Amino acid sequence: MSSNLTALPAGEACALETLIAPTPGGIASRILAKKGGGSVTLFAFDAGQGLTEHTSPFDALVLVLAGSLGVTIAGARVEATPSTIVRLPAGVPHAVEARQPARMLLVMLRHGDAA
16 A cells, blocks of 8 residues: 655645545555544545455544445445445444445544544
């Protein structure tokens, strides 16, 4: 998985599709913002790629921008499509799989209760 740590320019409207280049047969990611309270990361997945099952000590939000993602949370599968959002609860196993080339924003919430 490639990662670009370059921050977004301040005060500019940036087209999300220009901020990351998909990797054929792989996953690309770019951290758009990172502070003590959390982070925002843009992902581009090729078909069949994803994030294997894992847990996080923080709640997270998956916002689907393009394509289709299968999101599994505690063994239950959810189909996420463009303009949908899925909350991944802290401490609960979850995974993401791209059914087709897809892009998503992952928002990590590090402080407070995201309920």
